[in-house]
Amino acid sequence: MTSNNVSNAPGLDAYWMPFTANRQFKADPRMIVAADGMYYTAADGGRVLDGTAGLWCVNAGHGRRRIAEAVERQLATLDYAPSFQMGHPAAFDFAERLAAIAPGGPDAPLDRIFFTGSGSESVDTALKIALAYQRAIGQGTRTRLIGRERGYHGVGFGGISVGGILNNRRVFPTLPGVDHLRHTHDPVRNAFAKGQPEHGAELADDLERLVALHGADTIAACIVEPVAGSTGVLIPPKGYLERLRGICDRHGILLIFDEVITGFGRLGTPFATERFGVRPDLVATAKGLTNGVIPMGAVFASRAVHDALMHGPEPAIELFHGYTYSGHPVAAAAGIATLSIYEDEGLLTRAASLEEDWAASIHDLRGTRHVIDLRNLGLIAGIELEPRPGAPGSRAYDVFVDCFRRGLLIRVTGDIIALSPPLIIERGQITDAISLLAEAIERAA
Ligand code: PMP
Numbered sequence: 001m002t003s004n005n006v007s008n009a010p011g012l013d014a015y016w017m018p019f020t021a022n023r024q025f026k027a028d029p030r031m032i033v034a035a036d037g038m039y040y041t042a043a044d045g046g047r048v049l050d051g052t053a054g055l056w057c058v059n060a061g062h063g064r065r066r067i068a069e070a071v072e073r074q075l076a077t078l079d080y081a082p083s084f085q086m087g088h089p090a091a092f093d094f095a096e097r098l099a100a101i102a103p104g105g106p107d108a109p110l111d112r113i114f115f116t117g118s119g120s121e122s123v124d125t126a127l128k129i130a131l132a133y134q135r136a137i138g139q140g141t142r143t144r145l146i147g148r149e150r151g152y153h154g155v156g157f158g159g160i161s162v163g164g165i166l167n168n169r170r171v172f173p174t175l176p177g178v179d180h181l182r183h184t185h186d187p188v189r190n191a192f193a194k195g196q197p198e199h200g201a202e203l204a205d206d207l208e209r210l211v212a213l214h215g216a217d218t219i220a221a222c223i224v225e226p227v228a229g230s231t232g233v234l235i236p237p238k239g240y241l242e243r244l245r246g247i248c249d250r251h252g253i254l255l256i257f258d259e260v261i262t263g264f265g266r267l268g269t270p271f272a273t274e275r276f277g278v279r280p281d282l283v284a285t286a287k288g289l290t291n292g293v294i295p296m297g298a299v300f301a302s303r304a305v306h307d308a309l310m311h312g313p314e315p316a317i318e319l320f321h322g323y324t325y326s327g328h329p330v331a332a333a334a335g336i337a338t339l340s341i342y343e344d345e346g347l348l349t350r351a352a353s354l355e356e357d358w359a360a361s362i363h364d365l366r367g368t369r370h371v372i373d374l375r376n377l378g379l380i381a382g383i384e385l386e387p388r389p390g391a392p393g394s395r396a397y398d399v400f401v402d403c404f405r406r407g408l409l410i411r412v413t414g415d416i417i418a419l420s421p422p423l424i425i426e427r428g429q430i431t432d433a434i435s436l437l438a439e440a441i442e443r444a445a
Contacts, residue, residue, distance in 0.1 A: 030404055035062035038422055038429055040409060048404060051433050052411045053422045056229060056261045057292030060341045061422040067293055067337040074333035083115075083326040091115060091327030094335045101339075101348070102300050103259070103271035104279045112306035114299040114319075115327040119260035119286035120154025122297035123223070126282045127158045128321055129301060129309070130221035130254045136308045139252065143177055144214055146207065146222040146253075150183035152230035153223065153258050153284075162223050165231060179214070181206040181224070185234045187384075192366060192374050193235070194359055200237030204244040207253070216251035221282075226272035229261035232416035233375050233382025241278045254305070255280040260297070264288030265342060265423050267378030268352030275378070281305055291338040296331035347423045351379040357427055361434040362419075368438050369445040370395065379425070383417040385441065395444050402440040408433050 012026045031043035038061055040048040053059055060067075074090060081088040099111035114129070116122045127145060134142040147153065147162030154160075160168045161175035164183065182203055190197035207222060226241060228234040248255040255278075262272040263285040269275040271283065282305060286297035309318045325331070342348050351358075355378060362381045365371050373384040388395050396412040403410050411418045421433070 030401075037061045037063065038425060042404070046405075047407055049408045049421075049429060049433055049436075051403075051409050051419050051421050051437075053420050054292050055287070055411075056266070056420045057287035059264050059266070059288040059423045060291045060338060060345070060347055061424040064291065064293075064337075064341060066341055067291060067334050070333045070337035071294065071330055074330050078329050081329060083324060083328070084322060088327075088329050090329040090332035090336070094327070094332040094339075097336055097339050098298060098300070101270050103257075103263075103273040103283050104300070104302065105274070108279065108302065110280075110283055110300035110302050112301045112303060114301065115323075115332075116286070116297035116299065117295050117323050117325045117328070117331075118154070118297050119258075119284065120156045120159050121323060122260065122284035122286050122299050123153040123162075123258055124156040124158040125297075125321065126256050126258075126284045126299045127162065127221065127223065129282060129299065129305060129319065130256060132319055132321075133254065133305045133308050134220045136311070139217070139220075141217050142220040142252070144219045145175065145178050146181065146210060146219060147178060148181040148183055148224050148228075150185065150228055150231040150234060151180075151223070151225060151258075152228065153225075154260070177218075179210050181210075181222075183228070183231075183234060184237055184240055185232070186237075187373055190237070191372075192363070194363060195377055196235055196238045198238060201239035201243050203237070204240050204247060207244060207247045211247070211251050211253075216253065219251065219253050221254040221256050222248055223256040223258055223284075225258045225260075226262050226276060226278075227267065227377055227380060229380065229418065229420070230413060232384065232413055233380055233418050235375050235377045236276070241276045245278050245280070254282060256282045256284065258284045260284060260286045261380075261420070262378075265348040265351055266380055266420065268349060268355055270348040289338070290331055290334040291341070293338075294328075294331040294334040295325075296328065296335060345424070350423050354379060354425070354427070354430070358430060361430050364434060365438055365441070368441050371441065379421060379423060381419045383419070383437075383441075385415040385417070385444075387415045398444040399437070399440045402443060403437060406436060406440065408436045408440075410437065 032040045034041040095113040102109040102111040104110040149164035151164040153163045161178045189199040257280040267275040283300040290296045359376045362376045370386045372386045375382040396415040400412045
């Protein structure tokens with residue numbers, strides 16, 4: 001096959017970019033060369049407001065000296081140690097620190113922590129822990145996993161199987177024995193809802209239907225994002241997550257929250273579990289765990305789940321699972337410094353104090369041409385545009401390119417614009433970002 005000559009510029013061909021239209025990008029690349037606080041510096045020297053906290057991860061903003069210094073110290077002291085059958089202080093310290101803020105509430109915190117290298121790994125780890133748990137308590141027939149349409153749970157085979165995005169599943173085989181709930185987005189009844197929409201709690205009953213269809217004794221776990229991010233910011237209807245928890249309880253099904261985006265303050269509480277008052281059995285996290293600066297993920301497990309797996313003859317390995325980089329010392333050091341920043345600056349709850357102004361700014365976009373829905377919660381928003389006839393996705397993509405050129409980084413998926421700025425954002429920056437965005441949407445009309 002002859003190769004497409006994708007670019008005349010030297011140096012762009014070797015890097016095969018993830019989740020990117022490589023040929024399109026390389027014909028007109030957008031490069032970021034530096035970052036500080038709320039801003040990136042583009043290759044042409046222009047300042048670009050980070051409207052997405054990188055990929056929903058740089059919650060404390062960019063260029064945090066404290067994290068850089070902690071990483072440097074750790075690298076100089078202990079750069080790596082085997083993660084299997086060996087320990088080092090940073091991983092234990094970080095786990096203890098995380099346990100102190102663990103989701104689930106003070107009475108029954110999910111304070112047993114398994115480290116991974118990414119969100120995808122956290123999801124697959126949580127699914128495997130759920131399966132291992134069911135087997136350990138004598139429920140080995142429970143092998144079925146339930147996900148949800150329009151769910152995004154990373155790109156591992158477990159994650160794409162419980163995920164509900166056709167393009168992630170079309171080319172690749174998925175796990176057998178996986179079923180999906182319907183997604184909760186109702187553009188008619190809940191259009192332009194502020195915060196949690198009113199309608200749709202009954203969609204949780206899809207899980208009852210699957211129980212009736214397959215038998216509860218075949219279902220191990222149900223996984224959802226409390227707020228679905230990547231597929232367009234879908235906010236759970238009032239009462240939905242509570243109802244899902246109730247159904248799981250009735251049928252011995254573990255509930256897993258994928259909090260890779262919502263964890264670490266995005267919704268104005270440390271985790272979505274507190275925002276919604278729902279306690280899952282397992283929580284998958286990554287991204288904000290280390291402010292995005294060193295790859296790392298963590299699964300928070302309830303003591304009941306953890307303890308059920310701590311039996312059996314010594315010296316058997318209780319959970320036959322783990323990664324070379326589980327609890328990586330440098331990542332753990334970055335995580336400890338990140339958590340200290342979050343705590344010292346009140347960032348795990350800051351979004352709550354900005355939410356009203358954030359919502360008002362987002363809903364000011366109502367009436368802007370081609371805006372057909374607006375959704376918000378905490379410091380996250382989805383802005384849905386009417387697709388151009390015959391060219392779905394092109395309108396939002398044009399807005400994305402235009403915004404970047406004019407100094408704002410947004411994220412688009414199809415014709416939905418997602419915003420999730422660092423939690424250090426100031427009110428004036430919110431206003432600036434939204435007016436720049438409104439102009440770009442008008443121009444793309
Ligand atoms: N789960 C959710 C909810 C996510 O948003 C993401 C990433 N956007 C992932 C899992 C996967 O994380 P990673 O890209 O770190 O593997």
